[in-house]
Amino acid sequence: MGDFNSKKSNKVNFETKIQDSQEIVIGKEGLRKKILQKGNSWKTPFHGDEIQVHYRVKLQDGEFFDSSYDRGKTFTFKLGQGEVIKGWDEGIATMKKSERAILTIPPNLAYGEIGSPPLIPPNSILIFEIELISWNSIRDISGDGGILKKIIKEGQGWATPRDVDEVLVKYVASSADGKILSQSDDAVEFSLMEGHLYPAMKKSLKTMRKGEIVELIVKPPYYFGNSSFDGDGIGILQSSNSNLIIHLELISWKSVVDVIGDNKVLKKLIKAGEGYDHPNEGSLAKVVYIGKLLDGTIFERKGSHEEPFEYVCLEGQLNEYVDRAIMTMKKGEEAIVTINSHSMFYEIKLVDFNKEKPFWKMETKEKIEACDKIKNEGNVLFKDGKFQCASRKYEKECNSFSFLFFFYSVLHMSITICLSLKQFKERLMFFM
Structure with missing residues (x-):
């Protein structure tokens, strides 16, 4: 599965237009694509995303022998996970939403020397007409497949909560067979620093944007924590070793x-x-x-x-x-x-x-007056027993005087250089 930050590295990045046709070569193993209908977005899916397509397929010189259109139901699979032939994984990764295209897939990216009897003979070139209906983005939050986040509704903006922020959420947690274990009747507010119920919620919320709705698929090592849902629910998950499913909505958050x-x-x-x-x-x-x-x-x-x-x-x-x-x-x-x-x-x-007013913006007279003022304020604080505050004042005064010393040193150097140049010019005129 590709993680949330995967970009071009997860995409097929080798595309070359063939000069004498409308086809596009994808990769270096003979896969070709011809666009029948352009997509309506600039986005393409990432590896790990849950893809929904319609398709029909035929042999290179034959009739269509399989079609999802005929069954009236889209075909769903996860991109880049080996659930389909390699030609699909590589070709569909280049498609945009609502795009229709013909993929010509060579045997080495399809069923190879064995084929898929009785419909697909050995070493067959397959012609697929594919329509990319949509996809759900799926991200590996934990990096080891322990927490998978499927985006149901995209959030707003670009910002996500930080570790110390307070979030307002709604959620429903259930076992893989649909038994509800815990849910928020109303919106729940909590600090991400402390977490709430399941560690997976805290970890996932830090990747979500305002208004985002997701489905979390959580494996056993990640669904226990400071849990407060009923003991029977924990028992069900422990005994079955099944995944925890969390439907989670990030309503908003308060910056901390x-x-x-x-x-x-x-x-x-x-x-x-x-x-x-x-x-x-x-x-x-x-x-x-x-x-x-x-x-x-x-x-x-x-x-x-x-x-x-x-x-x-x-x-x-x-x-x-x-x-x-x-x-x-x-x-x-x-x-x-x-x-x-x-x-x-x-x-x-x-x-x-x-x-x-910043010290560097002051005139020279103002700087001297400011240093004197800081010193007097430090003296007052010292007499009042506010030694830490006085110390900060004296330190600020020292820094200011350091600046003035540097300023006067540069000024002195400049004057010296000017006088030297003047003397040099006078001597030069004497010899001319």
């Missing part, structure tokens, strides 16, 4: 940011903000927030919609975790910040902010 990088401070987006910019150290921010314990008890409240709380980022006026979370937010953004180590969370809205 790991603020510190250790999963201890997580910011869940409730309402998106404006633009792309966010506060940095020294920015003047206006916020409204409420701090709560996990049981809902309010222990802190800052600002209101009428009068937001105003503070300078990373100067010790707020809980540092909250402060750093706010520095990841955009103007107008609303979020819930959970501090797992303290069993508390904050409901925050960043009303507005004024970003500190």
Whole structure:
């Protein structure tokens, strides 16, 4: 089976037009294709996809002897899995949805020296008229065939949930014989970091797009985990060693940011903000927030919609975790910040902010004044016992002075060069 990222490597990539006909040569073993009706898309199927076709077949100089049209039912198979003759796998991989084509398949890509008696003699060239009706994309999520994802409905956009995001899903889980083991009566929301019921759901959801609906075929090593469905259901699967089938829909998800990088401070987006910019150290921010314990008890409240709380980022006026979370937010953004180590969370809205002017954009006088201001702010913080904040201020001042030192060094060098050139020119004029 081809994985989700397989592209051209899974496709027949050798096609040469024969100059004197409408046929196309596919590969290097004599397979030929003639298009009767063009497809209505640019997409072609991947290896592992579940293909639905109509076909009729005849020997090179004979009458059609088999037809799915006559049976009134499409033929279904998995591409590239050896379920059909090699000429089909290679030829249909080049077709588009609704395309009709004639495949001329040599014996080495069909039934070879043995044939398929009594209808197909040895060393027969077969002529297939094939119509590619549609296909369901199937992806090997686990990489070893343990979790196969068949896409029933394509999702929207290109983004997929990340490890820490919270997803909203609907699902029905059943055994291979159709017995329902567990299902969501309503939509269920959970964190991908924690998972829900079956490990296969968590793994698969990270490959899905908003609105995507899939069917998961899960082998035994992947359907056990922190399961909460009934014991009889587990027993059925254990005793039969059968596959678990999960019909899964990703309705939406909420983006979560790991603020510190250790999963201890997580910011869940409730309402998106404006633009792309966010506060940095020294920015003047206006916020409204409420701090709560996990049981809902309010222990802190800052600002209101009428009068937001105003503070300078990373100067010790707020809980540092909250402060750093706010520095990841955009103007107008609303979020819930959970501090797992303290069993508390904050409901925050960043009303507005004024970003500190970058040092490299300042005039020389402004840079000197900024360094002096940073030093004084560091002194105040140090006297107040906020040593970590003071340390950051002093470090920022040192970096700024380093920049100024570099600036003045370059300026001094430039002046020296200019004076040297002037002296050289004067001496040269003396000798002329």
